Amino acid sequence: MALYGSLATLRQQAPKTEVFAAAFAYLEELTRPGSAAGERARSVAAGKVGKIDLSLGAFSLEQAYETKVRADGFFESHRRYIDLQFVLEGEELLEVADISRMKVRAPYDAERDLITYEDSADVSLLRLFAGEAAIFFPEDVHMPTLRIRSAPVLVHKCVIKLPVG
Secondary structure, three states: OOEEEEHHHHHHHOOOOHHHHHHHHHHHHHHOOOOHHHHHHHOOOOOOEEEEEOOOOOEEEEEEEEOEOHHHOOEEEOOOEEEEEEEEEOEEEEEEEEHHHOOEEEEEEOOOOEEEEOOOOOOEEEEEEOOEEEEEOOOEEEEEEEOOOOOOOEEEEEEEEEEOO
């Protein structure tokens, strides 16, 4: 099931593989005060996404967006990539469920590495604040980018895509 918490906590709990080590090294660079990577990620304009290739087939999607109401969200999972979602600035709510409890809405789209699911109330809620991250494995259905409060918040986030296997 999904993991979440500080980078230090996730580093201890995540699989001890080269690709995870590279992802955490990248996030450490991103969060180091004055780093070029951190400045680049914080300068992404709202509604934009930048792709940064990492090693071992992993890549980071650096993005900025305003959190949205739940009605505008959707449940998703992936087969080829594990998501390591790190909130650099802002805060958001995510909903998470085990894939066994969800009903597929749209079948697997290999080009987008995406499966979408019907809405469900049988989920867990996860709040991520600046400096926190979550790891979603292929069996973790998730709905990210949701508002915690009534007003939207601008979020700067990196979603590192780590190849499965």
